[in-house]
Amino acid sequence: SERGQAGAGEHVIVSPDLQLAAAAGGQPRQQCPHRRPVGESRQLVEGWYVFISSVSIVLYTSSTAVILGLFTKNAVVGYYTGADKIRQAVQALFSPAFQTLYPSVSKLAHDSRERALAFMRREILVFGLAGCALCAAVFIFAGPLVRIILGEEFAASIVPLRILAFVPLPVVLSDILTVQCLLSLGLRRDYSRVYLISSAAGVATMILLTSLYAARGTAVSVILIESFVVALTCFLIRRRGIALCAVPGGRT
Numbered sequence: 001s002e003r004g005q006a007g008a009g010e011h012v013i014v015s016p017d018l019q020l021a022a023a024a025g026g027q028p029r030q031q032c033p034h035r036r037p038v039g040e041s042r043q044l045v046e047g048w049y050v051f052i053s054s055v056s057i058v059l060y061t062s063s064t065a066v067i068l069g070l071f072t073k074n075a076v077v078g079y080y081t082g083a084d085k086i087r088q089a090v091q092a093l094f095s096p097a098f099q100t101l102y103p104s105v106s107k108l109a110h111d112s113r114e115r116a117l118a119f120m121r122r123e124i125l126v127f128g129l130a131g132c133a134l135c136a137a138v139f140i141f142a143g144p145l146v147r148i149i150l151g152e153e154f155a156a157s158i159v160p161l162r163i164l165a166f167v168p169l170p171v172v173l174s175d176i177l178t179v180q181c182l183l184s185l186g187l188r189r190d191y192s193r194v195y196l197i198s199s200a201a202g203v204a205t206m207i208l209l210t211s212l213y214a215a216r217g218t219a220v221s222v223i224l225i226e227s228f229v230v231a232l233t234c235f236l237i238r239r240r241g242i243a244l245c246a247v248p249g250g251r252t
Contacts, residue, residue: 050183053192056199060225063203068218071211075156080215082150083161090138091168094127098175109184116184117244123176124244131169138165163219170226177233181244190236198229 064084069077101123108116138145142161146154182191202225209217209224237244 050188050191053195056192056195060199060202060206064206064218064222067203067206067210068215072214076215079154079156080160080218082154083146083157083164083219086145086149086157086161087138087164087167090134090165091171093134094131094168094172094175097127098180102180105180106184113185117181117242120176120180120244123180124173127172127176128169131172135166135169138162138168160215160219163216164222167222167226170223170230174226174229174233177230177237177244181237181242182233185242187236187240190233190240194229194233194236197232198225201225201228 065077065081068080105116105119105123108119139162142158142165146157146161150157178191178194182188182194202221205224206218206221209221211217213220
């Protein structure tokens with residue numbers, strides 16, 4: 001996602017409360033002693049899409065260690081988990097910025113769709129570049145990071161960390177595309193569809209690659225899943241005619 005802090009910290013950008021607020025469209029509840037207001041019923045239905053998405057995110061983010069444990073020894077799971085904890089810590093560096101920016105993006109989307117899209121384009125550029133820099137740094141300094149944080153006995157965590165180093169970039173981009181774009185613009189069904197499909201495809205991919213390549217396969221599958229989220233969301237955004245990738249004065 002931006003998504004909330006679902007699963008094992010795979011997504012740490014936007015809290016569930018903010019997602020539910022987006023699903024509710026920022027509309028206050030109406031009180032009625034005799035029957036459920038139409039607005040409240042609509043909020044419940046729309047909030048359901050976010051709930052289903054959160055469950056889907058938990059499914060594929062929490063299953064990594066379980067699936068890896070089915071095909072390898074506990075020691076391998078430990079090495080992978082150590083590498084993934086470092087990746088999660090790096091990824092979490094983006095969380096304060098996105099938590100702060102999301103309400104502004106949501107308000108912009110309510111006031112002016114074009115201004116909101118322009119703001120998201122700037123976010124994609126800035127956070128995309130920052131994500132690339134962090135991913136490169138983790139890849140290059142994977143060895144020292146493992147030795148300092150986990151200890152010399154976790155040398156086997158270096159290779160998985162170098163693979164997982166590229167995960168934060170698609171996660172950051174998918175947060176902008178899913179939560180900040182789809183939810184802010186009211187496309188809750190598309191938001192739910194992205195994670196339902198990605199979860200099913202992701203678990204299947206993870207099982208296949210883990211069975212073939214153990215911890216390396218698990219790490220690669222995480223990258224593929226998060227990249228698939230970005231690709232599928234871009235496809236849905238384009239199909240909806242949203243000019244998120246449009247260049248000012250040019251074509252989409």
